[in-house]
Amino acid sequence: MEKFAPVKRSEDGQPVRYLIVDDSVFARKNLARMVETFGGQVIGEAGDGVSAISEYDRLMPDIVLMDITMPQMEGIEAAEKIVRDHPSARIVMVSSVGYQENIVAALQRGARHFVQKPVKPEVLYEVIKYVMRDDGTTTRGAGAGA
């Protein structure tokens, strides 16, 4: 696996803190290993939408990697709820190609970006960098209604 320059939080230079949401343990581990190569720190994991919301409230991570299809509550709904309570939440949807419409829906509800399964590290890296970029337009809101 190639080496990535660590992505840090721009405000304090600390490692980026991740919450990984996926119903497959394997997928969670895979993603966790990947973000660690970017210098990230996985502070929590969730296997469904409901616990994703409570984990977000408890941990306040910098980034959520969110699967679309999950038991109990789907990723879109969880993303929507999180963004409603925390407009600055950075949620990256993770899904396979067949769920393009769900991705569009999630983006409309406030998700920041998406990656396609199987996740390629270099793609995820670019996405993380983009999402963490602090260019004064972090708070969105324009998107949600569009």
Add this chain to the structure above:
Amino acid sequence: MTELRQLFFESAGELVQKLNDEAMQLEKSPGDAETARSLRRTVHTLKGDSAACGFRELSELCHEFEDVLTLENTAAAASVPEIALRAADVFAALLEAYRKGTKLPSIQSLRADIARLAHPASSGAVNAKKKKKKAAEKTSRWSEYEQLAITQAVAKGKHVHHVVVQIDPQCAMPIAGRQMIQLALAGLGEVLALYPAEGSLDPMKRVEAALVSEKPAEQIRAKCSIPTIALNVRVTPLRAEAPSHPLPPPASAADSEVKDEAASPVAAEVTAGISANDAASTGEPAAAPAVPSGPDNVLRVDAERIDSVLNLVGELILAKSMLQQTLLEFGQRFPKDVLRGKFSDVMAFQGRVLNDLQHSVMKIRMVPVDQLFRRFPRIVRDVGLQCGKEVELMVRGGQTDLDKSILDAIAEPLTHMVRNAVGHGIETAEERVRAGKRPQGTLRLGAYHQGNQVVIEVSDDGRGIDPEKVRQRALSQGLLKAEQAARLTETETLDLILQPGFSTAEEITELSGRGVGLDVVQSVMGRLKGTVQIETARGRGTTFRLRLPLTLAIIRALMFRVEQRLYALPLNAVAEIARTFEEDIHQVEHYDVLQLRNDVLPLLRLGSKPPRGPETARRKVFVLVINSGDRKFGVIVDGLEGEGELVIKALDDQSITTDLVSGASILGDGRVVLILNMIALMDRFTRGRADASGPRMAGLLSSVVPVASSIESSEMRARGTAGGQA
């Protein structure tokens, strides 16, 4: 897809018309940079549209033409207007061929003209340039609404950016990718236009947008450069020239265009035609009529869809009268029931809503007459040139609304009348000068509303029509006999020119004659339930006045009975109703007359004549006084049934064996009403008199009765028992 195609043909037709207008404008004021620019924009738009629809020949031709028009000196080149007119013809022919799928017309001669315009010596450079431009260009396609928003924003001096984002070919989810770009754009400012539109499932890997934003282009670029999605981002200011559709004009031009559109209200006299004043340069309403798509939010809908809504409204009105009939029966059976009052309240309310609905739907079908009038400057110019006459065309009331189907139907007759007026009505310059008139003739086209009708006038200041000549001609052509001729009034004589086979012109010109007479006017007007009126003054000119109903679908009519059958006439044709007895109807020279106040009113008997006798003498009859133009006559009917709004059912050709009936309608109780054709009635009346066969017209309507019966039986079948008795 077919919808898009239709939209293309519609807007392309408008563009060709615009090209015509602009070419003529340029002809009048050669060297006018604004007109030249506008003409080029028109060609550019047509190019873009036709390319988007895959009509290669047209788009290439437009492209070549547009290229040539970029040259600084085009405005000065004398041949540009002429070539533009030729181009308009060729474009129109190409469009026609595309539409019908027929063989494309030859474009070589236009191509040569264009090439000659570019480089009097060689034409090779055109192609080289074309290739260069093609590579740089990407046509985009905003909707009309979006385009309008852009034009307005640019005109207001806003910073409008044209953003094109190429999506990474590696991106497997382009729709989601486009969504992200759209969100990024929305975060930057106001998105005026977006292609593909939001929610589009097109897997297109390219986004194009018009964005209003105060942010610098570099920041827009950065914000849209989303990793893993955007491959490259291009941000260019949308100002004067941009690769969009149609080109938003430069701010100043946009201002003046908006002004022009606003400055042509209903009453404004718009001058257009050969040697008209250069209206544009003096700041008066421009000669080139405004594009029909006004500044509002315009929606294009297939006319058929509106028709089907209108049909349903018709059915509703029918249902209403059925309900009314039922209520009536209910009232008779339970006169004291409280429900009766409730019923009629609800029905009154329903009736009001229905009325509003009907009018709203009918309004949708209305289009400004200008859509038709816009053709005429070119026609007047061409016919004028061909006959060597100078004619100025004045158009008034172009904003008057008329039902689209009526407008389509009168296009041909009106064209014919205009050609006729220029070709025959207006004299040559020398002849005019000899008569003490201005050498230049004037043709006026006007439209206005009058009551429930639209009046369209074509009037010239030419030599007028000599009734005596018409009479002679009709005699020599065998259209009438000498004894009939002597009896005709002046109006009746003039009407002869509307008869099939009549032609006053000494020579048949290529443009005006065309082997068709003015009878096409008469027959179309008959079909539309309209009337034609001719007014003429020798040496001063002629006016043709067409009166048309606002719509064909529903009429207010007076219903009456003749021999137990129901008939109707349009209410506005009936001037008054007189009540009389058979014994008061007198015979004068073989036809029936009635003394009505101080007038003697000639009568037309629809039924058969009752046998003489004391019983008959005291029989009550009604006389409907029909006023049409300057002709007045009475129609004898047995009884009146009342007035009402009739929803006209189209009759197929097989069921109509007579021209006396123009349509049929069904009442709430299932009875069929036949709507009589005024023109045909009048025609019978005139002919009847001329033939002196008045008294033998008995049973005029006997040929009509089978029509009613067949409609009744087919309606009964269609509606089951709902129609009731009958």
